[in-house]
Amino acid sequence: MNIPRNDWPRALCQLNATEIKAVAATLSGDIDVRDVVLPQAGLGLLSLTDGAFHEPFYLGEIPVARAEVILKTAEGHEVQGGCVLVDDRAQLARSIAILDAVLSGKLPGCDVAENLVEKGELLRMQKISERRQILAATRVDFSLLEQEDDEDAE
Amino acid sequence: MSYVAIKGGKAAIDGAAAATDYMRCKNAVDEPIKLSVIEDQLRLLTSRVVSEGGLYHPKLAALALKQFQGDTLEAAFALRAYRSTKPRLLETPLQDTSNMRCIRRISSAFKDIPGGQMLGATFDYALRLLRLDLANEDPAAFRVVAKNFLRNTPEADLPDSFPKVLDALRAEGLLPPLGLMQDPAFDITRDPLVFPVPRSAALATMARAETGSLLAMAYSNMRGYGDVHPTVAELRVGYLPVMLPHPVTGELMEAGEVLMTECEVVAMYESGNAGDMPVFTLGYGACFGHNEVKAISMAILDRALQKGMRDGPDNPSEDPEFVLLHVDGVDSMGFASHYKMPHYVTFQSDMDRLRTTQGKVRKSGETA
Numbered sequence: 001m002n003i004p005r006n007d008w009p010r011a012l013c014q015l016n017a018t019e020i021k022a023v024a025a026t027l028s029g030d031i032d033v034r035d036v037v038l039p040q041a042g043l044g045l046l047s048l049t050d051g052a053f054h055e056p057f058y059l060g061e062i063p064v065a066r067a068e069v070i071l072k073t074a075e076g077h078e079v080q081g082g083c084v085l086v087d088d089r090a091q092l093a094r095s096i097a098i099l100d101a102v103l104s105g106k107l108p109g110c111d112v113a114e115n116l117v118e119k120g121e122l123l124r125m126q127k128i129s130e131r132r133q134i135l136a137a138t139r140v141d142f143s144l145l146e147q148e149d150d151e152d153a154e
Numbered sequence: 155m156s157y158v159a160i161k162g163g164k165a166a167i168d169g170a171a172a173a174t175d176y177m178r179c180k181n182a183v184d185e186p187i188k189l190s191v192i193e194d195q196l197r198l199l200t201s202r203v204v205s206e207g208g209l210y211h212p213k214l215a216a217l218a219l220k221q222f223q224g225d226t227l228e229a230a231f232a233l234r235a236y237r238s239t240k241p242r243l244l245e246t247p248l249q250d251t252s253n254m255r256c257i258r259r260i261s262s263a264f265k266d267i268p269g270g271q272m273l274g275a276t277f278d279y280a281l282r283l284l285r286l287d288l289a290n291e292d293p294a295a296f297r298v299v300a301k302n303f304l305r306n307t308p309e310a311d312l313p314d315s316f317p318k319v320l321d322a323l324r325a326e327g328l329l330p331p332l333g334l335m336q337d338p339a340f341d342i343t344r345d346p347l348v349f350p351v352p353r354s355a356a357l358a359t360m361a362r363a364e365t366g367s368l369l370a371m372a373y374s375n376m377r378g379y380g381d382v383h384p385t386v387a388e389l390r391v392g393y394l395p396v397m398l399p400h401p402v403t404g405e406l407m408e409a410g411e412v413l414m415t416e417c418e419v420v421a422m423y424e425s426g427n428a429g430d431m432p433v434f435t436l437g438y439g440a441c442f443g444h445n446e447v448k449a450i451s452m453a454i455l456d457r458a459l460q461k462g463m464r465d466g467p468d469n470p471s472e473d474p475e476f477v478l479l480h481v482d483g484v485d486s487m488g489f490a491s492h493y494k495m496p497h498y499v500t501f502q503s504d505m506d507r508l509r510t511t512q513g514k515v516r517k518s519g520e521t522a
């Protein structure tokens with residue numbers, strides 16, 4: 001898989017949460033999962049630089065869910081996984097954190113997790129492509145009347 | 155001012171809640187509105203609520219619109235109430251809107267801008283004629299609209315983001331310098347506005363202001379109670395990737411994206427200090443969701459308030475206190491609505507005083 005670790009969450013978020021939770025539960029079934037911090041859902045203050053003077057200000061708040069886990073295999077191998085999402089589902093963040101650990105530690109079942117990431121990335125690319133189609137369909141080339149070819153006279 | 159606690163009326167208040175729900179559901183042949191329908195088909199309404207509620211949660215905004223039966227003020231109020239029950243987990247690092255994944259991008263300053271102009275989904279050039287065919291829309295026809303649009307539009311090789319129009323003007327030395335103010339941003343959700351306030355407080359207040367209020371203030375400036383005379387250098391609508399540190403690696407990762415509208419206006423040029431080259435003045439507007447009138451109004455008011463903060467206000471729209479304390483929908487709606495609540499004691503007092511005054515007038519008339 002050529003998708004870097006930092007891009008796994010954004011790909012997985014495209015999928016149905018039930019599917020992600022089910023795969024995470026299956027892959028961590030025989031593994032000890034410990035929460036480094038309890039999964040949390042709350043808010044984040046969105047900080048922007050304004051486009052005129054590049055000064056900081058807050059646009060508003062966004063929902064944030066985050067989780068951090070340590071997976072310990074039967075052989076005693078420990079892998080850390082984490083996730084932070086613009087979302088209010090703490091358990092979804094925890095499931096993605098588990099998948100993050102499975103993938104980064106190449107634990108058993110990581111191929112299933114990889115498939116999931118690739119499936120999500122495909123959906124993400126499709127969404128981006130649709131947005132580009134909106135742009136392409138509405139690209140405009142305004143021209144001043146006196147510069148225009150005499151189309152109306154034809 | 156004297157208020158009085160009242161009691162009684164519980165059955166009526168419960169009845170009012172039931173009657174309100176009855177009004178929503180009384181046409182039994184209708185289907186309950188799905189939140190996704192509100193979010194998609196009434197997307198601009200949802201956009202208003204996320205921006206005026208100050209919380210980017212389109213699904214809850216749709217729920218609030220459903221619950222409050224289309225009242226944007228009440229829906230924004232509900233979203234603010236919801237947010238007040240949630241813990242704040244973090245403050246994002248500064249996000250750069252030049253990374254926005256645009257779905258619309260226009261300029262009224264230049265016909266040719268780097269990357270090109272794209273109208274996107276807009277009513278700008280549409281005739282304001284009712285489409286009567288939508289009154290009884292065929293579900294089958296509805297379902298193929300999106301499919302046909304995508305099928306008939308060629309794939310395009312476009313970049314993820316586009317350069318800012320202002321960058322070109324700045325490179326030419328036509329704009330004021332960047333980033334003189336690097337103080338931390340003002341958090342209007344934690345600190346009250348005590349004037350004078352920094353520009354970041356003004357921007358944050360306007361970003362969650364009620365659209366109509368902001369427009370009214372900006373319109374007063376446009377019509378002549380001000381001198382901004384703006385040109386829209388760039389108006390963009392798109393999805394801003396929200397970059398947050400990965401909990402394990404600490405590296406920035408995309409945690410999600412936020413639909414937002416952003417507008418930069420260029421206004422009348424000014425000379426700074428004596429000997430300085432004159433440069434254009436600027437205004438900036440931004441809000442959650444797709445709301446262009448709000449972003450443009452905010453940009454005009456930002457420019458007007460900068461003048462007011464520097465030189466003192468000449469017009470209401472340049473007065474930070476006047477503008478910022480009167481544009482919040484939840485505040486102003488709350489004040490207007492409170493007049494519906496029982497004011498029996500205050501009004502009794504008014505009547506007593508009027509009777510006394512009338513008695514005195516009558517008495518003085520008799521003695522004259």
